[in-house]
Amino acid sequence: MNDSDGALGLNINGDPGPLTLAEMDVVSATWLRAFLPMTDADGGSLVDQPPLRLVLAAAERGRGTVLSLKFPYTHRPVPVPGSEAFAREVQRVDALLPLVMDVVDILVVGNEPFLETREEDRDTGRLNAFYEALARHVIGYRDMRFGPACRTRLYMGALNHLDRPGGRSAATDRWMTFTRDTPALDGVDIHPHLSAPEDDRHYLDYILPRLRPDQTFLVTEFSLVQFWKRHLSDRLAARYADRHGIPRTTLVWEEIKSALDRPFPQRRWDEFLRSNPWFSQHEDYLRQQVETFRxxxxxxVATYAAVQGAANVKDFGADSVPWLLNSLFCPFTVQRADDGELGRNTTWTDAFRALQPG
Structure with a gap:
């Protein structure tokens, strides 16, 4: 397994967009993470799915890799182990495991289970039973095919909203107990998308005492996106508005929409972000957060948003969640450079590069 001791990598979720391994080199990234909806196994060859294709290419070139298995059940009941529906999920997992086991460094059973299931399935223990049975199946496959020498480590993931009322429950307690009591699991994943930087303590204070001393944690998604969201209806900084001939009554989200409609030159995107005190006062967020985790x-391993996704810029408005402000590479809001390189959020790319070893 690649050295994962506190590594910081790139996260593409389920959509790499225009990102290639070349962009990993631009920011000196040695780790890549993606999730794969297991329903994709129904559509033909899994290796044709863009996120998996990029992860496998990264692994082939010696990069560290993390893959999360996503099971979407927000609109239907979570299958009961032993049922026909559960057997179908096992078939999907079995289609993937030969492609990734002993190839990727870390396999995470679950993406965001407490957001990707119905609330009634969380409260009854049905969610826990489903993921526990899947984890045991994956563990059994690894042990039978590869034994203790297998390079792929297994984690459960990921927990969300531990900083909110109701985010911790009997179901999350059971999740942590299963993780701790299962020797084959190396730990748990968390996704702290925060309303304030200090809210990360709610995640760490919850998971660390509930892990075995030999276990570790992943942070395959993290950001201040909920904090950014609170400022979408702020007015632009007067100096920035005057400089670009924009009415001072223009709101932040409207300027972002302008960039989406007609991408800005790199210099203007940088200027826009840094002209906003809610952003400029937290320019050190990435460094501080990673240092806290470390x-x-x-x-x-922690992984940070690599590239703006098409799903997160569609119909952007005052009530949107501004995921696009997290990303290192900004194909939707920033023009490509003359040499063809993707536009970027230079605040994050500079900080990301500085956090790499050496």
């Missing part, structure tokens, strides 16, 4: 001595 400071626990228990971080395996």
């Amino acid at each position: 400071g626990t001595g228990r971080l395996a």
Whole structure:
């Protein structure tokens, strides 16, 4: 397995967009993470799915890799182990495992289970039973085919909203107990998308005492996106508005929409972001957050948003969740450079590069 001791990599979720391995080199990234909806196994060859294709290409070139298995059940009941519906999920997993086991470094059973299931399935233990049975199946496959020498480590993931009322429950307690009591699991994944930087403590204070001393944690998604969202209806900074001939009454989300309609030159996108005090006062967020994770001595890998996704820019408005402000590479809001390189959020790319070893 690649050295994962506190590594910081790129996260593409389920959509790499125009991102290639070349962009990994631009920011000196040695780790890549994606999720794969397991329903994609129904549509033909899994290796043709863009996120998996890029992860496998990264693994082939010696990069560290993390793949999360996503099971979407927001509009239908979570299958009961032993049922026909559960057997179908096992078939999907079995179609994937020969492609990734002993190839990727880390396999995460679940993407965001507490967001990707119906609330009634969380409260009854049905969610837990489903994921526990899947984890045991994956563990059994690994042990039978590869034994203890297998390079692929297994984690459960990921927990969300541990900083909110109701985010911790009997179901999340059971999730952590299963993780701790299963020797084959290396730990748990968390996704702290925060309303304030200090809210990360709610995640760490919850998971660390509930892990075995030999276990570690992943942070395959993290950001201040909920904090950014609170400022979408702020007015633009007067100096920025005057400089670009924009009415001072223009709101932040309207300027972002302008960039989406007609991407800005790199210099203007940089200027726009840094002209907003809610952004400029938190320019050090990425460094501080990663150092906090690393400071626990228990971080395996953290991965940060690589590229703006098409699904997150569609119909952008005042009530949108501004995921696009998290991304290192900005194909939707920034023009490509003359040499063809993707536009970027230079605040994050500079910080990301500085956090790489050496």
